[in-house]
């Protein structure tokens with residue numbers, strides 16, 4: 147068991163405007179798996195992802211990742227947790243425009259405790275040929291592959307993806323998802339994808355649905371579809 151979320155509560159606002167972004171949510175996720183989290187807008191997906199990644203803290207409840215109680219960490223320890231254990235990929239690639247592909251990835255490698263080999267990561271994402279290019283010289287799908295490489299170079303236990311295909315066409319989306327699947331297989335990284343796109347659930351080992359800050363459904367996928375065959 148890599149991730150355990152117990153009785154997680156996160157509230158925003160006060161009084162009349164109080165919202166339970168997470169309302170006693172419970173969740174367990176095995177190591178080395180792909181988990182897709184679905185839910186309507188406002189159901190708490192981003193809040194949950196931010197907690198898993200140590201970007202924010204719970205009001206109450208417990209979060210354990212790989213035996214480490216993330217809820218008990220100081221701010222400084224949480225920074226180390228993010229640095230060592232978590233890779234993030236967002237909808238917009240957030241690459242540094244003045245740095246080449248290789249330099250964008252190097253920035254993260256340089257501060258990582260146990261980085262992967264640069265060439266291996268570039269090869270795994272099939273972006274070796276772009277290593278000296280700048281982000282603006284790449285398509286959206288190619289930039290997202292660089293963003294995945296930047297997240298993976300630190301060899302994280304957990305790869306967290308927030309609407310990573312939200313800005314891409316169907317073909318590029320499928321390709322980016324194929325690479326996420328490859329990262330899971332090749333490096334054994336546990337992957338959590340949050341999305342509005344129901345079709346992406348096909349590639350998951352575990353599918354979790356959120357509703358009003360609670361886990362309304364958690365299913366193991368008996369018939370996983372390779373990302374290359376997803377009908378997006």
Ligand SMILES: Nc1ncnc2c1ncn2[C@@H]1O[C@H](COP(=O)(O)OP(=O)(O)OP(=O)(O)O)[C@@H](O)[C@H]1O
Pocket residue numbers: 158159165166167185186187188189190191192193194
């Ligand atoms: N910083 C904040 N301040 C106030 N309310 C917030 C904040 N962040 C989230 N919320 C509220 O918490 C609830 C859950 O939000 P969250 O962003 O986690 O949902 P989501 O499922 O990711 O939505 P979306 O798919 O639209 O991104 C919503 O009602 C949202 O308005």
